[in-house]
Each structure stands twice: as structure tokens, then as C-alpha cells.
Amino acid sequence: MNQGLPSHKSVQVWLPFLLALTLVLGMLIGNRLPSAKTDIIPQGRDLNMNGLPGQGKIEEILRYIEAKYVDEVDREALMEEVISELLARLDPHSNYITASQLQLVNEQLDGNFTGIGIEFMMIEDTIVVVAPLAGGPSEAVGILANDKIVSIEDSIIAGVQMSSDDIVDMLRGEKGSKVNIGIIRGTEKKVRNFSITRDEIPMHSIDVAYMVDDKTGYIKINRFSATTNEEFLNSLKTLVEEKGMEDLVIDLRQNPGGYLQQATQMLNQLFKEKDKLLVYTEGRAVNKSEYESTGRALFNVQDIVVLIDEGSASASEILAGAIQDQDRGIIVGRRSFGKGLVQEQYKLRDGSALRLTVARYYTPSGRSIQKDYKHTQNYDQDIAERFASGELEHIVDQNNPDSDDTTKYYTSVGRIVYGGGGISPDFFVPIDSILKNDYYLELRLYLPEFVFKYVNDHRSALDMSLEDFARKFQVKDGVLEEFIQFAEAKGIKRKAGQLQIAKPEIKRLLKARIAKLLYDNEGFYTIWNQDDAMVKEALKQLTQPAPLTAEE
Numbered sequence: 194m195n196q197g198l199p200s201h202k203s204v205q206v207w208l209p210f211l212l213a214l215t216l217v218l219g220m221l222i223g224n225r226l227p228s229a230k231t232d233i234i235p236q237g238r239d240l241n242m243n244g245l246p247g248q249g250k251i252e253e254i255l256r257y258i259e260a261k262y263v264d265e266v267d268r269e270a271l272m273e274e275v276i277s278e279l280l281a282r283l284d285p286h287s288n289y290i291t292a293s294q295l296q297l298v299n300e301q302l303d304g305n306f307t308g309i310g311i312e313f314m315m316i317e318d319t320i321v322v323v324a325p326l327a328g329g330p331s332e333a334v335g336i337l338a339n340d341k342i343v344s345i346e347d348s349i350i351a352g353v354q355m356s357s358d359d360i361v362d363m364l365r366g367e368k369g370s371k372v373n374i375g376i377i378r379g380t381e382k383k384v385r386n387f388s389i390t391r392d393e394i395p396m397h398s399i400d401v402a403y404m405v406d407d408k409t410g411y412i413k414i415n416r417f418s419a420t421t422n423e424e425f426l427n428s429l430k431t432l433v434e435e436k437g438m439e440d441l442v443i444d445l446r447q448n449p450g451g452y453l454q455q456a457t458q459m460l461n462q463l464f465k466e467k468d469k470l471l472v473y474t475e476g477r478a479v480n481k482s483e484y485e486s487t488g489r490a491l492f493n494v495q496d497i498v499v500l501i502d503e504g505s506a507s508a509s510e511i512l513a514g515a516i517q518d519q520d521r522g523i524i525v526g527r528r529s530f531g532k533g534l535v536q537e538q539y540k541l542r543d544g545s546a547l548r549l550t551v552a553r554y555y556t557p558s559g560r561s562i563q564k565d566y567k568h569t570q571n572y573d574q575d576i577a578e579r580f581a582s583g584e585l586e587h588i589v590d591q592n593n594p595d596s597d598d599t600t601k602y603y604t605s606v607g608r609i610v611y612g613g614g615g616i617s618p619d620f621f622v623p624i625d626s627i628l629k630n631d632y633y634l635e636l637r638l639y640l641p642e643f644v645f646k647y648v649n650d651h652r653s654a655l656d657m658s659l660e661d662f663a664r665k666f667q668v669k670d671g672v673l674e675e676f677i678q679f680a681e682a683k684g685i686k687r688k689a690g691q692l693q694i695a696k697p698e699i700k701r702l703l704k705a706r707i708a709k710l711l712y713d714n715e716g717f718y719t720i721w722n723q724d725d726a727m728v729k730e731a732l733k734q735l736t737q738p739a740p741l742t743a744e745e
Contacts, residue, residue, distance in 0.1 A: 255268070255271075255272070258271070273289065273291060276289045277289050280547075280549075281569065283550065284534060284550050284566055285566050285569065285572050285573075286532065286534050286536055286548075286550055287536065287548060287549050287550045288548050289545065289546075289547060289548075290538075290545060290546040290547075290548060291545050292543060292544035292545045295540075295544065295545060295546050298546075300396065301396070301416065301418065301451075302418050302419060302451055302452065303418065303419050304395060304396050304397075304398060304418035304419045304420035304421075305393045305394060305395050305396055305420075306365065306393070306394055306396060307365060307366065307367060307368045307391050307392065307393055307394065308330075308361075308364055308365045308366075308391055308392075308394050309329070309330050309331045309364050309372060309374075309389045309391060309394075310325060310326040310328075310329020310330050310331045310332065310392070310394045311323075311324070311325050311326060311329070311331045311336060311364075312324050312325075312326065313342070313357075313360070314641060314642065314645055315357060315360075316642050316645065316646075318351065318352040318353070318354060319341050319342075319343075319351050319352065320341065320342040320343075320350060320351070320360060321339060321340070321341055321342075321645070322336060322337065322338055322339065322340040322341075322342065323338060323645065323710070324338045325337070325338070326394060329392070329394055330389050330390055330391065330392050331389060334387050334388070334389055335387070336376065336387065336389075337378065339378075339379070339649065340376045340377070340378050341376065341377045341378075342374055342375070342376060343375045343376070343377055343384060344374065344375035344384070345360075345363045345364065345372065345373075345374050345375075346363070346372065346373055346374075348363070350363075365391070366391050367391065368391055368392055368393060369390060369391065369392075370390070370391050371388050371389065371390050371391070372388075372389055372391060373386060373387070373388050373389075374386075374387050374389065375387075395420070396418065397420075397424060398414060398415055398416050398417065398418045398420060398421040398424055398451075399412060399413065399414055399415070399421070399424040399425065399428055400413040400414070400415050400714050400718070401413050401714040401715050401717075401718045402428035402431065402432060403432075403715050403718065403719065404432065404436045404438065405442065405722060405728065405732065406732065407437070408437070408438065408439040408440055409438070409439070409440045409441070409442060409732065409735060410428075410429075410432040410433075410436065410438035410440070410441050410442070411441075411442045411444065411718070411722065411728070412425070412428050412432075412441065412442070412443055412444065413444040413714075413718060414443065414444065414445055414448055414509075415447075415448055416448055416449060416450070416451045417448070417450055417451030417452050417453075417455040417456055417507075417508040417509070418451055418452065418455070419452065419455070421451070421452070421455040421459065422455050422458040422459050422462075425459050425462065426462065426491065429462060429491070429492045429494070430491075430492065433492045433493065433494070434492075438494075439493075439494075439495045439496075440494075440495050440496040440497070440498075440735050441494050441495075441496075441497050441498075442497075442498045442499075442500065442728065442731045442732075442735075443497065443498070443499045443500065443512070444500045444727075444728075445499060445500060445501050445505045445509040445512065445513065446500055446501065446502045446504060446505060446526065446727070447502065447504035447505070448504070448505050448506070448508075448509040449504065449506050449507060449509070449530075450506045450507025450508035450509050450510070450511075450532065451507065451508050452508065453472070453474070453484075453507075453508055453511060453535060453554065455508065456472075456508040456509075456511045456512045457471050457472060457484040457511070459512060460486065460512060460515050460516075461486055461487050461489065461490065462490050462491060462492065462494070463490065463494055463497060463516070463521060463522075464486035464488075464490060464519070464521060465488065465490050466486060466488055467485075467486060467487060467488025468485050468486065468488070469485060469486040469519055469557075470483060470484075470485055470519075470557040471484045471485060471486060471511075471515045471519075471557065472484050472511050472514070472515055472554050472555065472556060472557070473554065473555050474535050474552040474553065474554045474555070475552055475553060475555070476535070476550075476551050476552030476553065478551065479551050479552045496522065496523075496735055497516060497521060497522030497523070498522055498523045498524075498525055498731040498734055498735060499512065499513045499516050499517075499522060499523070499524050499525070500525055500526050500727045500728070500731060501513050501524060501525075501526040501527070501529045501616060501618060502526050502527045502529070502624075502727075503527055503528065503529065503530060503576050503579060503585065503615075504530060504576075505526075505529040505530060505616075506529065506530035506531075506532040507530075507532045509529065510529050510530070510531075510532065510533070510562055510615065510616050511554060511556075513529065513616045514556035514557070514560075514562060514616050515556065515557055517556075517604065517610065517616060517619070518556045518557040518558040518560075518602075518604050518605065518610065519557055519604070519605050520604050520605045520606045520608070523619050523620065523731075523734050524616060524617075524618045524619045524620075525618055525619065525620045525622060525727055525730050525731050525734065526618045526620075526621070526622050526727050527584075527585055527618060527621065527622065527623075527624065528579075528584070528614065528615045528616070528617050528618070529562070529615040529616040530564075530576075530615055531562055531563060531564030531575075531613075531614050531615035532562075532563060532564075533553055533554055533555075533561045533562045533563030533612075534550045534552075534553055534554075534563055535550065535551060535552040535553065535554055536548045536549060536550050536551065537549060537551045556602075556612070556616075557605075558602035558603060558604060558610060559602055560600075560602040560610065560611065560612030560613075561612050561613065562612050562613065562614065562615050562616055563613070564613065564614045564615060565613070565614075585623065585624040586623045586624060586626070587623065588621045599611070600612065600613075620730055620734060622726050622727045622730050623726075625698075625726065627694075627695060627698045630691050630694060630695045631688075631691065632685075632688040632691035632692060632695060633691065633695040633698060633699065635680070635685050636676070636677075636680050636685060636695075636699060637702065639676075639679065639680045639683050639685065640676070640702060640703065640706055641706060643675075643676050643679045643680075644703065644706040644707055644710060645710065647672070647675075647707065648707060648710045648711065655707070655711055659708070659711075659712045659715065659716055659719060662708060662711065662712070662716070662720075663708075663719055663720060663723070666704065666707075667704075668700040668703045668704050668707075672703065673696065673699060673700060673703070676699070676703065677692070701720075701721070701724060702721075704720050705717050705720040705721040708720045
């Protein structure tokens with residue numbers, strides 16, 4: 194619904210009504226009302242729960258709809274629509290989560306799910322195991338890479354055009370429950386049957402932690418879940434104590450955020466001083482809360498660079514904002530998303546949940562980085578507009594991204610920063626122009642399947658260390674042509690002009706994906722980051738003696 198949102202004053206008026214509505218949801222769902230010929234509520238009577246105004250009116254309208262409306266209605270679906278529409282009038286991040294959606298949402302934040310622990314790929318209508326997850330239930334019973342899953346319980350799944358989501362739904366279930374799967378291994382014709390007991394499978398929020406050079410570590414964080422700080426500490430321990438890390442690059446690109454507390458706990462490991470303000474939150478009904486450094490960093494991390502882009506949001510911006518405002522390190526990349534609102538999640542009686550914005554967060558300098566959300570359509574299209582305006586390719590007033598907010602804020606050493614539109618980097622890196630090449634984007638869809646087959650066909654020739662692979666292996670023109678023909682067989686028409694432009698990037702991606710299959714995520718990022726523009730800029734800035742100085 195493309196309407197302007199109400200003013201701050203009117204939001205305050207709506208909030209009591211919203212809270213009243215949430216209280217009645219659990220009581221309404223599942224109750225069957227009298228027949229259509231019966232008066233539902235006597236005229237003029239307002240049923241209130243705990244004296245809250247307006248609640249009886251909503252119930253009255255719902256009863257009249259169900260009793261008198263010309264067609265049958267799905268009461269729960271109608272109610273969920275009304276709730277979603279109501280929340281959309283508040284802000285873009287307050288939302289209603291159905292009971293069926295809540296499990297997936299919680300899994301992403303809790304950092305684990307219950308399943309059998311495999312990574313799989315759909316190849317020509319067949320589910321092929323890429324790898325059993327280490328320590329998981331599938332590995333325990335003997336599932337191997339390249340095994341083909343042909344049945345789950347009594348259902349044949351080979352060659353039946355099932356989606357990956359459908360397969361995942363069949364494999365997941367309650368912890369301790371069993372699932373029977375049929376496997377064909379190699380050239381065998383006989384189906385091997387396995388009974389696998391589902392268990393909790395960790396969803397790691399850190400993709401990789403490795404050394405990009407003799408003194409610099411690189412940690413890629415994909416979200417801030419319940420386990421992120423623990424993973425971060427383990428990564429620092431390995432990099433500092435075993436690899437001799439001194440400086441650190443933290444990659445938060447395309448990280449949508451998550452738990453605020455995980456970001457502040459991570460920041461405590463990056464600030465040696467005690468009582469440094471990291472972030473504070475405040476709302477109409479929520480008291481101001483300040484998060485300060487504890488001074489108990491376990492590892493000696495010297496210089497820091499944080500990588501951000503237009504997909505870095507929420508907790509990612511909290512971390513980047515604290516690093517920038519306290520001049521603890523350098524921010525490299527492009528302007529972040531601009532989400533400065535804090536949500537709390539409330540579980541409702543029917544198993545659904547309300548995620549409600551209760552506060553704003555502010556960086557140490559006092560700035561809110563929340564971008565304007567008065568017009569929902571503009572908010573939703575903001576990233577597309579950044580593409581269209583050229584902001585992602587050129588420096589377009591990066592220091593003040595929101596022309597409506599000209600308030601100057603100051604970092605600890607006096608550098609000027611602005612709020613209201615995300616975190617702007619200290620050093621801008623444009624988006625790769627290859628992402629405008631349609632042919633390249635089409636080919637990427639078929640690259641994982643091709644690489645899986647290529648590695649299986651050439652595994653003996655690829656038997657080498659990651660260091661040797663990075664130095665010696667090259668994707669030759671013949672391999673590239675083989676991939677182009679593979680994509681053509683899938684319906685991707687060859688585009689000679691665009692292919693010529695995209696050729697170096699396709700080869701780069703092929704090599705990185707091959708490395709991922711051979712050496713997991715460390716292989717992928719080791720290869721990919723060799724020519725990553727932001728990583729190169731980060732390493733360049735780490736060689737500078739004092740890149741951050743106060744502005745006049």
C-alpha cells in the first residue's frame with residue numbers, strides 16, 4: 194500500500210490500539226461464532242478487554258463480517274491481512290510473523306536448525322549430496338559426497354521436479370525424530386537405505402576467517418545470530434594465537450544484521466579502553482540504554498578495516514558506526530542500508546509473533562542512521578534508486594547521503610559525519626560494473642552445477658594444497674567454452690559481445706567456485722579476494738601510517 198506514514202504524534206495514538214489488538218488475537222482465533230441469523234453484539238455495546246478502548250470495535254466488525262458477509266471468508270487470513278496492513282502504517286520493520294514463518298525466522302537468529310546435516314544440489318532432477326556436514330547426523334550414518342537421494346520416507350523424489358524448499362521441508366523435523374532416505378551410490382543400481390536421526394545443525398554466522406597476508410586477518414560475517422560473538426572469539430583466537438594476526442579486516446557486506454547485543458559484545462573485543470560508548474538506544478516507552486566497552490578485550494587487535502555496502506544493515510551499522518565514531522578503524526565500501534530502528538519480538542498465543550519497533554539506536558556521536566520512511570514505496574525502492582542515480586558507481590556526496598539531514602556530528606578526533614541515511618564509508622569503492630552484464634548474471638545461475646561435475650571429472654588432477662591451487666591453477670579457454678556450451682544446453686543463448694566483456698570475471702568465478710568445493714569457504718574467499726576491489730583498498734589503507742585525521 195503506497196501511502197505516507199502517520200506523523201510521530203499520530204504513531205503515539207496508534208500504539209495503544211495496536212497493543213490492544215494483539216491482546217485479542219489469541220482469543221479470537223479458533224472461536225466459532227453463532228449462525229448468521231443471530232445478532233452477534235447488541236447495538237451500541239462495546240466489548241473491551243481490560244478497559245482498553247477500540248478492542249470491542251474490532252471484534253464487532255469481525256463478527257459482523259463472518260456472520261453477514263455475502264461470501265465465505267477465511268477469518269484467520271483476513272485477520273492476518275488486517276494486522277499486516279496496520280503494522281505497515283507504523284514503520285517498514287514492524288511486522289507480523291505467522292506461526293508457520295516463525296520457526297524459520299527464529300532459526301536464522303538462533304543460529305541452528307533441526308535436520309540431517311547435508312549440503313545438497315539439484316542436478317538434472319536428482320538430489321546430489323555435495324557434502325555431509327562435519328559432525329552431523331548424515332556423516333554419522335555414512336552418507337558420502339556424490340550420493341544421490343532418490344527417496345525420502347515413502348516418496349520417490351528423483352526426477353519429479355520438486356523444489357529445493359520442498360526437499361528441505363521433508364528432511365527437517367523435530368530433534369530426535371527419524372527420517373528414512375534411499376541413496377544410490379556411484380554406479381550402483383541397488384538403493385541403500387539409511388535411517389537418520391534428526392539433530393540440531395549449527396548455522397554459522399561467520400563464513401570464513403583466514404589470513405590474507407602475513408599480518409592481516411579477514412573475517413566474513415553473514416548475520417548477527419545468537420552464536421556470532423562466540424564464533425568471532427574462536428576466530429580471533431585462531432588468527433591471533435596460531436596465525437600471528439595483527440590487523441583485521443571485518444567484512445559486513447550484505448549482512449542484514451540481527452541481535453544488537455551480539456554486535457556490542459563483538460565490539461568489546463575490539464576496544465581496549467573501558468567505558469567507550471558503543472551505541473545507545475531510546476524510544477517513547479523505552480528508557481535510554483547505553484552500551485559501553487568493558488575494557489576486557491581478550492586479544493590484541495591493532496588496526497581495523499570494516500567493509501560495508503548497501504546491503505549492510507542494523508547490527509552491521511551499529512558495529513561500523515562505533516568503529517567510525519570512535520576512530521577505532523577505517524570504513525571502506527559504499528553507503529550502508531540505513532536501518533536505525535530496534536525491534537522486540539513478542540510471541541502471541543496461537544504461535545505467531547509480533548515484531549515491533551520499540552526504539553531507535555544512535556551511534557556514539559549521537560547520530561541516528563535511519564533513512565526516511567515516510568513514503569513506503571520510496572523506502573522499498575531505495576537501493577534500486579541508488580543504482581539508477583549512479584551513487585553505487587561514483588562518489589555522490591558520500592559524506593552527506595541524506596540531503597534532508599545536514600546536522601553535523603563529530604567523531605572522537607573531530608571528523609565530520611552525518612546521520613539519517615546509513616553509514617558513509619571513509620573510503621568509497623564503486624560497485625563492480627560486471628553486475629550490469631545480463632549474460633554474466635544468467636551464466637552464474639548454472640555455474641554451481643557445472644563446477645560440481647567438473648570437479649568430479651578432474652578430481653585427481655586437482656589433488657593439491659590450497660596454496661598450490663591459488664598459485665598454479667588457471668581456468669583455460671577450453672574449460673570456459675565447456676561451461677558456455679553447458680549453459681547453452683540449459684537454454685542460455687550465447688551473447689558474444691557480452692561474453693567478451695565478462696570473460697575474465699567468469700573465469701575468476703569458476704576458479705573460486707572450484708576452490709570452494711575443494712577447500713570449503715576458505716578456498717572460495719582465498720581466490721575471490723585476490724581481485725576483490727574492497728579487500729584491495731582495505732589492505733592499501735592498512736599500510737598507511739595515519740589515514741584518519743581531524744577535519745578543519
